[in-house]
Amino acid sequence: MSNHLSQKFEEIVGTGNVLASEVDRHNYAYDAAVLPPQLPALAVRPETPEALGRVVKTCNELGLPLTVRGSGTNLSGGTIPSEGGVVVLTGALNKIIEINEADMYAVVQTGVVTAKFAAEVAKRGLFYPPDPGSQAVSTMGGNVAENAGGLRGLKYGVTKDYVMGMSFYDVDGELVKTGSRTVKCVTGMNLHGLMVGSEGTLGVFNEIILKLVPPPKASKAMMAIFDDLGKASETVAAIIAAKIVPATLEYMDDFTIKTVEDFAHAGLPTDAKALLLIEVDGHPAQVEDEAAEVEAICKRIGATRIQVAKDAVERNKVWEARRAALSALARVRPTTVLEDATVPRSKIPAMVGALEKIAEKYKLTIGTFGHAGDGNLHPTILTDKRDHAEFARVEAAIDEIFDVALSLGGTLSGEHGIGMAKSKYMVKEVGQGSIMYAKRLKAAMDPKNILNPGKITGA
Amino acid sequence: MSEMRQLVGLLKQIDDQLVACMRCGMCQAVCPIYAETGLEGHVARGKIALLECLADEVIRDPAGVKERLDACLLCGSCQANCPSGVKALDIFLKARAFLTGYYGLPPVKRAIFRGLLQNPKLFDTVLGVASKFQGLFTKPVNDMLGSSCARVFSDLIGGRHFAPLADKPLHDVATQRDTPRGHSGLKIAFFYGCVVDKMFPRIGEAVLKVCDHHGVGVFMPHAQACCGIPALSSGDRETFEKLVALNMKVFAEADFDVLVTPCATCTSTIKKIWPLMAEDLPATTRFQVKELSAKVKDISAFLIQDVGVTPADVAVSGEPVTVTYHDPCHLKKSLGISAEPRALIGCNPRYKLQEMDGADSCCGSGGSFTLQHYDLSKRIGKRKRDNIVATGATVAATSCPACMLQIGDMLSQAGDTLAIRHPVEIYAETLAGR
Numbered sequence: 023m024s025n026h027l028s029q030k031f032e033e034i035v036g037t038g039n040v041l042a043s044e045v046d047r048h049n050y051a052y053d054a055a056v057l058p059p060q061l062p063a064l065a066v067r068p069e070t071p072e073a074l075g076r077v078v079k080t081c082n083e084l085g086l087p088l089t090v091r092g093s094g095t096n097l098s099g100g101t102i103p104s105e106g107g108v109v110v111l112t113g114a115l116n117k118i119i120e121i122n123e124a125d126m127y128a129v130v131q132t133g134v135v136t137a138k139f140a141a142e143v144a145k146r147g148l149f150y151p152p153d154p155g156s157q158a159v160s161t162m163g164g165n166v167a168e169n170a171g172g173l174r175g176l177k178y179g180v181t182k183d184y185v186m187g188m189s190f191y192d193v194d195g196e197l198v199k200t201g202s203r204t205v206k207c208v209t210g211m212n213l214h215g216l217m218v219g220s221e222g223t224l225g226v227f228n229e230i231i232l233k234l235v236p237p238p239k240a241s242k243a244m245m246a247i248f249d250d251l252g253k254a255s256e257t258v259a260a261i262i263a264a265k266i267v268p269a270t271l272e273y274m275d276d277f278t279i280k281t282v283e284d285f286a287h288a289g290l291p292t293d294a295k296a297l298l299l300i301e302v303d304g305h306p307a308q309v310e311d312e313a314a315e316v317e318a319i320c321k322r323i324g325a326t327r328i329q330v331a332k333d334a335v336e337r338n339k340v341w342e343a344r345r346a347a348l349s350a351l352a353r354v355r356p357t358t359v360l361e362d363a364t365v366p367r368s369k370i371p372a373m374v375g376a377l378e379k380i381a382e383k384y385k386l387t388i389g390t391f392g393h394a395g396d397g398n399l400h401p402t403i404l405t406d407k408r409d410h411a412e413f414a415r416v417e418a419a420i421d422e423i424f425d426v427a428l429s430l431g432g433t434l435s436g437e438h439g440i441g442m443a444k445s446k447y448m449v450k451e452v453g454q455g456s457i458m459y460a461k462r463l464k465a466a467m468d469p470k471n472i473l474n475p476g477k478i479t480g481a
Numbered sequence: 482m483s484e485m486r487q488l489v490g491l492l493k494q495i496d497d498q499l500v501a502c503m504r505c506g507m508c509q510a511v512c513p514i515y516a517e518t519g520l521e522g523h524v525a526r527g528k529i530a531l532l533e534c535l536a537d538e539v540i541r542d543p544a545g546v547k548e549r550l551d552a553c554l555l556c557g558s559c560q561a562n563c564p565s566g567v568k569a570l571d572i573f574l575k576a577r578a579f580l581t582g583y584y585g586l587p588p589v590k591r592a593i594f595r596g597l598l599q600n601p602k603l604f605d606t607v608l609g610v611a612s613k614f615q616g617l618f619t620k621p622v623n624d625m626l627g628s629s630c631a632r633v634f635s636d637l638i639g640g641r642h643f644a645p646l647a648d649k650p651l652h653d654v655a656t657q658r659d660t661p662r663g664h665s666g667l668k669i670a671f672f673y674g675c676v677v678d679k680m681f682p683r684i685g686e687a688v689l690k691v692c693d694h695h696g697v698g699v700f701m702p703h704a705q706a707c708c709g710i711p712a713l714s715s716g717d718r719e720t721f722e723k724l725v726a727l728n729m730k731v732f733a734e735a736d737f738d739v740l741v742t743p744c745a746t747c748t749s750t751i752k753k754i755w756p757l758m759a760e761d762l763p764a765t766t767r768f769q770v771k772e773l774s775a776k777v778k779d780i781s782a783f784l785i786q787d788v789g790v791t792p793a794d795v796a797v798s799g800e801p802v803t804v805t806y807h808d809p810c811h812l813k814k815s816l817g818i819s820a821e822p823r824a825l826i827g828c829n830p831r832y833k834l835q836e837m838d839g840a841d842s843c844c845g846s847g848g849s850f851t852l853q854h855y856d857l858s859k860r861i862g863k864r865k866r867d868n869i870v871a872t873g874a875t876v877a878a879t880s881c882p883a884c885m886l887q888i889g890d891m892l893s894q895a896g897d898t899l900a901i902r903h904p905v906e907i908y909a910e911t912l913a914g915r
């Protein structure tokens with residue numbers, strides 16, 4: 023059976039591009055989410071858009087579940103395939119088709135790696151702002167399908183703010199075009215809007231048209247340290263109230279600060295309660311003014327220490343602490359569960375307080391860092407999945423984290439997506455009506471339910 | 482089946498290391514093999530996942546796993562960049578040993594490792610004979626070659642532009658010695674390594690010349706043996722341990738301050754792998770191994786940090802030379818040494834350093850990998866070659882003789898005429914008595 027299947031796909035993508043051995047199947051059974059793997063029948067690696075379209079069509083004809091996989095770095099199980107399904111690898115579809123400086127847009131294939139794309143754009147004096155922490159490996163298709171965010175979300179927005187249009191394959195292998203290379207376009211339905219964040223459940227992206235912006239001319243970074251969480255969050259509120267929108271406004275809790283200091287020896291005070299990393303950017307004069315104002319605000323509210331980066335070297339040092347956060351935490355215990363419950367920014371103190379209680383209640387170690395400016399926190403649970411009793415407590419804690427986030431007017435996921443990991447919580451946030459609507463939409467577009475089944479709505 | 486049980490049992494021993502991988506996939510950004518093939522099975526995450534499957538007995542046939550494990554340069558890029566601190570190299574080396582235990586060593590490798598490497602004198606004699614008949618040997622078996630260093634044998638293989646065996650190895654041109662500390666107050670033990678001995682004795686001579694000049698005492702015994710990495714990377718832990726023991730016998734009791742090598746691979750093996758593998762040895766041996774291992778240093782690091790070599794104030798005659806420097810993975814990624822070799826080159830006023838793109842990306846030489854996957858190795862090497870040539874340099878320098886072989890192969894196949902030098906050779910040119 024599977025031999026016959028391999029042959030069918032080999033006719034489309036060529037012999038070397040069908041991966042069906044035992045090891046290959048195990049290699050495409052997981053992603054970065056802490057979830058059990060599921061074995062596909064095979065993986066295919068189309069090298070041309072035409073082959074991609076034919077793969078989709080064939081899967082539909084055979085009623086085979088299809089899961090598109092970029093770099094498999096999503097944290098919600100979005101690329102864990104259905105048992106016996108087909109994994110479609112986008113790695114060979116990795117051309118940057120156009121970077122248009124005059125009209126400030128770019129067209130890329132789905133498998134282009136985010137950081138490589140951003141670097142090519144920068145070479146031409148332009149800027150692609152979304153910068154997920156995984157950008158060195160994540161693909162543009164994966165970013166769009168998860169609506170990835172990053173450190174610059176507060177000022178520059180997230181992936182969805184840059185998608186001008188795209189082409190994608192529907193289940194019949196027909197190429198659907200939506201949006202355009204122009205800033206304004208109302209031709210047809212806003213289907214690309216629907217595709218953003220669809221996690222591979224509605225269509226298979228081929229090419230994506232992305233907006234580019236001019237880069238800021240200057241930037242200034244600083245680190246402020248607090249002996250009290252309330253003061254840190256008051257500082258965030260005061261900065262926004264002063265009509266300053268920093269490009270980044272990052273937060274770290276006391277546990278993370280200590281862990282980072284142990285790991286990277288960046289010179290952080292280990293008795294600090296909270297740390298903010300703030301960067302303003304824009305026109306040089308404006309940057310100077312805003313940096314001075316932010317510094318004044320931090321002082322007024324009572325930061326115990328403020329460190330303003332004077333040059334690139336110092337800026338790098340200030341950033342080092344933030345970059346080391348995940349690395350430092352990940353080393354503490356074998357298993358790292360990285361959550362991303364998000365609340366309105368004024369609710370951060372309440373959320374952090376609740377997280378502390380949850381950690382205590384379930385006897386778990388949780389380090390929290392994240393994007394204070396947009397309320398997107400990353401409570402990071404440090405555990406060992408082999409310890410079943412402890413892991414059961416982890417799961418109970420996650421349930422409770424989501425309950426708290428929702429009760430504070432927040433959301434299940436700020437940027438990591440729903441996938442398989444969070445689909446069961448969806449109803450709590452959006453209600454049954456929304457889920458039914460989404461299911462009917464999917465049923466109409468994908469009657470055989472082949473496109474990444476089980477993700478988002480759980481169906 | 483009982484052997485399979487044993488394999489599973491062994492893999493369970495490294496479970497704590499395996500479980501540290503959080504499947505984040507960040508290693509995809511740095512793995513040179515993955516960059517070429519794009520296959521999950523070729524990146525550290527994929528290999529570790531497969532080992533876990535094997536340990537959990539969800540994969541029943543270890544052959545596929547072994548094949549994926551072998552497609553690896555052991556360059557350590559994944560380990561150096563892993564946010565979770567996964568000790569990927571330790572895992573790969575141990576797993577290779579387990580799998581070799583399961584499958585046994587291929588007969589030719591067995592002959593080489595057990596027969597020749599473990600017996601340094603015999604090894605020297607065989608190669609001594611080989612060097613005189615180089616043209617006559619055509620194509621013995623590929624899989625006899627264990628690691629970068631085992632490329633010593635590779636000029637016996639047709640079609641590739643390998644550096645020939647030296648007419649006279651270092652141990653013939655330079656007599657064994659044990660000279661006292663001079664005006665520097667320092668004394669080294671000189672571990673020259675197989676490739677320098679057999680293929681680049683000129684590097685060894687440069688080291689000796691520099692030491693003499695700076696009044697550094699040298700203990701250089703000819704009874705030293707291979708550092709063991711060719712055997713270990715083929716999973717032959719038994720030979721590896723014998724080689725370490727041979728070296729311990731020669732060096733452990735000797736009087737010196739620093740164990741110096743001009744080979745990045747030897748340095749990193751002695752520094753990182755010896756103590757790691759010694760964990761299972763009796764306490765006294767383990768202690769001795771760790772003591773020796775703590776003393777090892779790359780020649781450039783030794784000259785800059787300990788001897789305090791500074792730019793020569795002598796006028797060096799000759800045309801100015803543009804040189805570019807390749808960071809061996811075993812020096813930069815494994816030991817964090819990248820400034821010192823450049824500083825040493827900078828000590829020769831005649832040379833101007835022109836950095837290449839991706840100076841620290843792997844050259845594609847990775848021991849048995851190079852031979853089992855020659856095409857892949859060549860593709861990676863070609864990229865390195867292009868970056869080197871783009872600098873317009875006439876000399877390519879690097880601190881590992883194994884990289885010198887690979888880069889030499891790639892340059893010469895492309896018809897380039899660059900010279901390949903070790904930083905210590907470049908520095909030695911400034912000293913009197915050329």
Ligand SMILES: Cc1cc2nc3c(=O)[nH]c(=O)nc-3n(C[C@H](O)[C@H](O)[C@H](O)COP(=O)(O)OP(=O)(O)OC[C@H]3O[C@@H](n4cnc5c(N)ncnc54)[C@H](O)[C@@H]3O)c2cc1C
Pocket residue numbers: 053054089090091092093094095096097100101112132153154155156159160161162163164165166167168169170171172173220221222223225226227228348437438439474504505506507
């Ligand atoms: C260390 C680390 C840090 C991270 N930091 C961030 C962060 O700061 N912000 C953030 O938002 N996320 C972050 N993530 C999560 C993850 O990297 C992002 O979700 C990223 O967008 C996934 O890209 P990918 O190429 O790996 O996609 P994959 O994981 O391969 O796929 C993600 C989803 O996209 C779908 N997909 C991919 N290509 C297509 C296509 N052509 N057509 C249709 N569907 C497609 C897949 O089916 C899947 O549902 C992080 C992850 C890690 C491991």
Ligand code: SF4
Pocket residue numbers: 501502503504505506507508509525526529559562563564565566567569
């Ligand atoms: S970077 Fe490290 S933790 Fe992440 S997948 Fe690779 S080996 Fe595992």
Ligand code: SF4
Pocket residue numbers: 511512513514515523524525552553554555556557558559560569
């Ligand atoms: S050691 Fe090098 S080649 Fe091997 S998996 Fe790691 S990065 Fe890839």
